[in-house]
Amino acid sequence: MKRKAESTADTPRIHPMFSAAKTQQSDKSVNTTVNxxxxxxxxxxxxxxxxxxxFASSKIASFDFDGTISLSGGSHVFSKSPDDxxxxxxxKVKARLLxxxxxxxxxxIFSNQKGLLDSKKKGQGHTMESIFKGKILAVARExxxxxxxxxxxDDLEYRKPSMGMWETFLSSHNESIEPDMKASFYVGDAAGRPERTERGVSKPIKKDHSDGDLKFALNCNLPFHVPETFFGIDMNGAALVPEKWxxxxxxxxxGxxxxxPASTPLxxxxxxxxxxxxxxxxGSPASGKTSFYKKHLMPHGYVHINQDTLRDRKKCIQAMLEALKSGKHCVVDNTNPTVSVRAEYIAAAKPHVKRIRAFYFTxxxxxxxxxxxxxxxxxxxKGKELQRERISSVVLKMFRKNLEIPDGSKEVGIEEVKRINFLAEFEDDEHKxxxxxxH
Incomplete structure (x- = not known):
C-alpha cells in the first residue's frame, strides 16, 4: 500500500525544465539544511x-547510505557521533554523485533504520537519530x-527488501513522473556476497551482512550495482553477487x-x-499448517486442536480426548517438533483411535x-481475528534446531507419515x- 507523508515544512517543488541550469554544479554558497x-x-x-x-526526474540514481556512501570515521562499524x-x-564517491x-x-537514498527514533538507543552520548541525521546533513553540505x-x-511495509520506500517515492515524491527504469538504478552494499579477497589486500573482506539491497533492487526492477564497482573502487566487487537462491x-x-505418498488417500x-x-x-510456524487444515480437513469434520489458542499442551491433550470420546477425528495443529512431544499425544490418544498419522510440512x-x-x-x-503478528526469526530457527522428522517405521504409535508440500494460494491478485x- 502506498502512503503519503505528513509534511511539517513547505518544500518548493521545481520541475527539471526550470531547474536544469541550477543543477549543473553543486552550490556551496547556500547553507544546506535537511527538512x-x-x-x-x-x-x-x-x-x-x-x-x-x-527536483523531479525520470532518471533516478538511488543508493543505500551506510556502507555504500558513508562509513564510520575509523575502523569501527557503527558511527559514534554525527561527525564520525x-x-x-x-x-570517487563525491565526484560520481556530483x-x-x-x-x-x-x-x-533508501536506508533501513529500524528504531532510529527511539531516544533510548544511544551511541557515545548521542541518540541514533542525531547520529544518522547529522551524517546525512554533513554529506548534504559536502x-x-x-x-x-x-x-x-519499521520491520513491515518499508524495510528493504520490501518495496514500501520505493512505492512511496513514486506515489508522492516525483511529481507523477514515471522513472526511466533502464536509466535509473540502485546501489547498495548488502548484496549477499560471501567472504572474499580484494586484489592487493591481504585481509579477507567480511561477507555482506545481508542481501537486502540486491533483493530490493530486484523487487523494484531497478538495475543493481555494488558500491565497489559503481564508484570504481574494485571492479571485481560484483563477482560474487548471487544470481539464484x-x-x-x-x-x-x-509443480x-x-x-x-499418494498411494494412500488423504x-x-x-x-x-x-x-x-x-x-x-x-511443521515450522508459517509452513501452511492451519491453511491446509481449513481447506482439506475441516470440511470432513476434523476437530482443530491448537496450542496458540489453548496455551497449554495439557489443555490440548484434554481437548483432543474430549473430541475423540465424542466420536470426532482430531488434528493437533502444533509444531510438534520432537519424538517426545508427539509421544505425549500418542500415549493419550492410542486407546481411543483406530489410527494415528503424522503430517510433516516440508x-x-x-x-x-x-x-x-x-x-x-x-x-x-484487518482486525483482531485476522491480523497475524510476525514471528521472531529465532523461533523459526529453534524449530529447525529441535526438529526430529517423523518416521513411521521407527516412531512407535504412528501408522503413517505423509509429507505435505507447500502450494502457494492467494486471495486475490494483490495478495499474489x-x-x-x-521481504
Missing part, C-alpha cells in the same frame, strides 16, 4: 535538502546538491504434489462409523520466513503480487 518529516503511520522518515529542493563519518572512497547530478539524475532521503523505521518467490512453482476410506483418528501436524526455513513476513503484512489492520516479492 525531516515522518509518515502518517510512523513507519518512514523522509528528508529533503533545503533550500536545494530535490567518511565517504566510502575519499574522492557527476550524476550534473547529468540530471535525481539523487535518492555535496551541496539536492537530495531526497527515505529511512525505514534455493527459494525465490518470483519463480516459486506449485509438486500436495502430499506423498482422508481414510476404510473407517467404520465409530472409527476415529488423530493427525499430528509436524516448507524450508527460507519459505517459512517469507510466509511469516508476507502474512504479517497482508493481515495488518505481495507474495511474489522479496
Amino acid at each position: 525531516w518529516t515522518v509518515s502518517a503511520d510512523k513507519g518512514l522518515l523522509i528528508g529533503t535538502t533545503h533550500p536545494l529542493a530535490p 563519518w567518511r565517504f566510502v572512497h575519499p574522492s 557527476e550524476l547530478h550534473a547529468e540530471g539524475f535525481r539523487i535518492v 555535496l551541496a546538491i539536492p537530495m531526497l532521503i527515505f529511512a525505514a523505521l 534455493d527459494f525465490d518467490p518470483r519463480s516459486y512453482s506449485n 509438486v504434489p500436495l502430499f506423498s 482422508i481414510p476410506e476404510d473407517f467404520g462409523p465409530n472409527d476415529v483418528e488423530v493427525i499430528l501436524f509436524v 516448507a524450508s526455513e527460507e519459505l517459512c520466513e517469507h510466509n511469516n513476513r508476507v502474512r504479517a503484512k497482508w493481515t495488518k489492520g 503480487r505481495l507474495w511474489s516479492q522479496w
Whole structure:
C-alpha cells in the first residue's frame, strides 16, 4: 500500500525544465539544511535538502547510505557521533554523485533504520537519530546538491527488501513522473556476497551482512550495482553477487504434489462409523499448517486442536480426548517438533483411535520466513481475528534446531507419515503480487 507523508515544512517543488541550469554544479554558497518529516503511520522518515529542493526526474540514481556512501570515521562499524563519518572512497564517491547530478539524475537514498527514533538507543552520548541525521546533513553540505532521503523505521511495509520506500517515492515524491527504469538504478552494499579477497589486500573482506539491497533492487526492477564497482573502487566487487537462491518467490512453482505418498488417500476410506483418528501436524510456524487444515480437513469434520489458542499442551491433550470420546477425528495443529512431544499425544490418544498419522510440512526455513513476513503484512489492520503478528526469526530457527522428522517405521504409535508440500494460494491478485516479492 502506498502512503503519503505528513509534511511539517513547505518544500518548493521545481520541475527539471526550470531547474536544469541550477543543477549543473553543486552550490556551496547556500547553507544546506535537511527538512525531516515522518509518515502518517510512523513507519518512514523522509528528508529533503533545503533550500536545494530535490527536483523531479525520470532518471533516478538511488543508493543505500551506510556502507555504500558513508562509513564510520575509523575502523569501527557503527558511527559514534554525527561527525564520525567518511565517504566510502575519499574522492570517487563525491565526484560520481556530483557527476550524476550534473547529468540530471535525481539523487535518492533508501536506508533501513529500524528504531532510529527511539531516544533510548544511544551511541557515545548521542541518540541514533542525531547520529544518522547529522551524517546525512554533513554529506548534504559536502555535496551541496539536492537530495531526497527515505529511512525505514519499521520491520513491515518499508524495510528493504520490501518495496514500501520505493512505492512511496513514486506515489508522492516525483511529481507523477514515471522513472526511466533502464536509466535509473540502485546501489547498495548488502548484496549477499560471501567472504572474499580484494586484489592487493591481504585481509579477507567480511561477507555482506545481508542481501537486502540486491533483493530490493530486484523487487523494484531497478538495475543493481555494488558500491565497489559503481564508484570504481574494485571492479571485481560484483563477482560474487548471487544470481539464484534455493527459494525465490518470483519463480516459486506449485509443480509438486500436495502430499506423498499418494498411494494412500488423504482422508481414510476404510473407517467404520465409530472409527476415529488423530493427525499430528509436524511443521515450522508459517509452513501452511492451519491453511491446509481449513481447506482439506475441516470440511470432513476434523476437530482443530491448537496450542496458540489453548496455551497449554495439557489443555490440548484434554481437548483432543474430549473430541475423540465424542466420536470426532482430531488434528493437533502444533509444531510438534520432537519424538517426545508427539509421544505425549500418542500415549493419550492410542486407546481411543483406530489410527494415528503424522503430517510433516516440508516448507524450508527460507519459505517459512517469507510466509511469516508476507502474512504479517497482508493481515495488518484487518482486525483482531485476522491480523497475524510476525514471528521472531529465532523461533523459526529453534524449530529447525529441535526438529526430529517423523518416521513411521521407527516412531512407535504412528501408522503413517505423509509429507505435505507447500502450494502457494492467494486471495486475490494483490495478495499474489505481495507474495511474489522479496521481504
